[in-house]
Amino acid sequence: MRKVFHGYYPPADEEIEKLWSHGILVPDTNVLKHLFRFMPKQRAEVLAAFSSFGERLWLPYQVGKEFQQGWRSADTSNRNSYQKLKADLEKKRNEVESLVLAFNRYEAWAPRSSMHQIGKFFDGLSQEVDTAMKGLPENPDNVFLAVTKLFEGRVGEKPKDIDVRIKEAERRKREKIPPGYMDDGPGDYLIWAEIKEKAKAAKAPILFVTDDNKEDWWLKHSGKTIGPRPELRHEFFGETGEPFYAYAPDRFLSLLADRNKTKVSPETIDGMKRAAQSVDSSSELDSNSELLRDFLAMAERLGIKDGELLHLATQLGLAWRTLRGNSASNTSPNKHYVIDLMERARNLMGSYVAADAAPSIVTTKDHEWTLFMDMANKIAAD
Structure with missing residues (x-):
């Protein structure tokens, strides 16, 4: 039965040994893109893991083409994810601070209460994100060149x-025949x-490494991937x-580490797993990250600390959300708070907005103010 239904059985020990000892290693596109998401030590280990296959490392033309077309967006997307984390932390900071300020009690919090340390706590988290970002490739072209060197002479022809x-x-x-449907x-x-x-042509087995987890590549049952x-x-x-x-990719590295414990560290295996989980294969750069990227670039262009401007946009967005939820009148305290926030942003950015204008009908004077309002609206909508 095994001979007839070969594909339904786990590989026998002899087949596994043949795959690892004589098989051609083929990484998928996103596995290569993950190299831009790693810190230097982990990236070096993954490159060394691929290199350990020597002449048995090979790249299909299609993978090479997709890598050439997408490596820059992979690097940009990775950097934007860190910036988005900072923005999300800032948003949570404002939510927590607003929650504490809105809570009425007869006695003030004790001087050493953690309630007074909320800002300091979130500042520390933001600084950790900044520290992590410093470990990203200073020049992503160097990662691109490392991949180029690794696969020199090992790429299929068109x-x-x-x-x-x-x-x-x-x-x-059309007929839903895997893979690719x-x-x-x-x-x-x-x-x-x-x-x-x-x-x-090579009369050799293929060992394929991919983080594409859709069912046209994998057999799944009760939420578990079988193989x-x-x-x-069979085909x-x-x-x-x-x-x-x-x-x-993380399973591949783990098995390689079992065979040669000097090749890959547990930290790199865990990093690969997290990298694979964090990527949406359908899009490397969504509209939200583009908005954040443009917003931060605008702050830099104006000479404003991005955290200061983002803090104002977050406060305004959260205030808008509350205002809309309560259907407040133009004379409500929250309405005046919104107008005050816009005035502060205007003063910071040098933009103009009429102080008595309702938030829903603010007229914009320039591109910078439009970006600021778009970010606040995005935060209000989330």
């Missing part, structure tokens, strides 16, 4: 029948076709005569 393969990808998508484009199938061709889809292993062996197996 398939001559690419148009035929794209049509086949479309057919398989859950993707918008033909990329996953093009990679699949290339690695089958490579295995057949690569049986159909994939691969039937067409090439060689085994195929896939691992999530």
Whole structure:
């Protein structure tokens, strides 16, 4: 039965040994992009792990193309995620401070009460984020060049029948044949076709490392990933005569560490797992992170500390949220608080807004003020 239904059984010990000792290692695109998210030590360990396969390391043309087109956005997205964390922390700080200020009691909090340390606590968290950001690649081009050097002479040529393969990808998508039917484009199938061709030509198995966790790559049951889809292993062996197996990147590093404990540290394995969990494969840079990026760039351009301006935008957004929720009148205290915040922002930025204007009909004078109001609106809507 195992011979007929090969793909449904875990690889036997001999197959596992063949995969690791003679197999060609093929990393997927996002696995390479994660290198821009690592600190130097972890990045060096992952590069060394790939390099340990020597001539058995190989990159499909499609993966190389996707990497070339997307590595800059991967680096930008990573940096924006740190900035977003700072913004979220600032938002929580204001929420907690507002909660404490709104709480009425007959006696003031004791001088040494933690209630007076909220700002200091969140400032410390923000400083830790800043420290972590200093460990990111100072020049992402160096990471790009390291990947280039690693795969020099180990990248597949562009398939001559690419148009035929794209049509086949479309057919398989219509008929829900894995892999790739859950993707918008033909990329996953093009990679699949290339690695089958490579295995057949080299007469070697393929060890595929990917953090694409969709069900067109993986067999899942009760929320647990069992392994690569049986159909994939069956198709691969039937067409090439060689085994195929896939691992999530953290699992691959963990197994490699078991085989050679000097290659990968537990910290790097954990870092890879967190990196894979943090990435939405459908988009490297969403509109919210673009807004934050533009906002911080604007603050820098105006010579304002980004934290100071972000603090004002957060306070204004939270005040708007409360105002809208309570359907307050124009004469409510919160309405005056909103107008005061806008005046403070105007003075800080050198922008103009009429002091008696309602928040919903404020007229903007320039791009900077529009960005400030967009950020406050975004915070109010979240």
